[in-house]
Amino acid sequence: MRVDQLRLLFEAGDLQSCVLLPAILESGPAPRWNLHVKRRNGALVALCLNRKRNGVEVERIFHSLDAAFASAREIGFQEVRVRG
Numbered sequence: 001m002r003v004d005q006l007r008l009l010f011e012a013g014d015l016q017s018c019v020l021l022p023a024i025l026e027s028g029p030a031p032r033w034n035l036h037v038k039r040r041n042g043a044l045v046a047l048c049l050n051r052k053r054n055g056v057e058v059e060r061i062f063h064s065l066d067a068a069f070a071s072a073r074e075i076g077f078q079e080v081r082v083r084g
Contacts, residue, residue: 001045003074006037010076014040018077020068022084023061031084033062035071047071 001009009015017038026032035047048057062068065082072080 002048002050003071006045006047006075009037009039015075015077016040017081018072018075018079019044019081019083020062020065020072023059026061030063033065033068034059035062035068037075037077047075 006015015037019036019038020033021036023032023034036044037047038044046059049060052058060071062071069080
């Protein structure tokens with residue numbers, strides 16, 4: 001889902017928590033991160049890019065924790081868990 005969609009769900013009370021997970025398929029010297037949110041029904045939903053590639057939504061990859069925290073704050077979260 002996109003940031004604007006997740007913000008609406010957050011304001012409606014449908015999102016419970018936010019977690020940053022390592023992007024395991026991304027290579028490089030520094031770790032990369034994916035942002036996931038947990039919905040009230042228990043589903044884990046990833047933050048995706050605002051535009052689709054070849055008609056398919058693509059998960060957003062963060063190169064720093066600061067950028068991932070900024071996106072979580074933009075959605076509305078004050079607290080984020082980081083799993084490594």
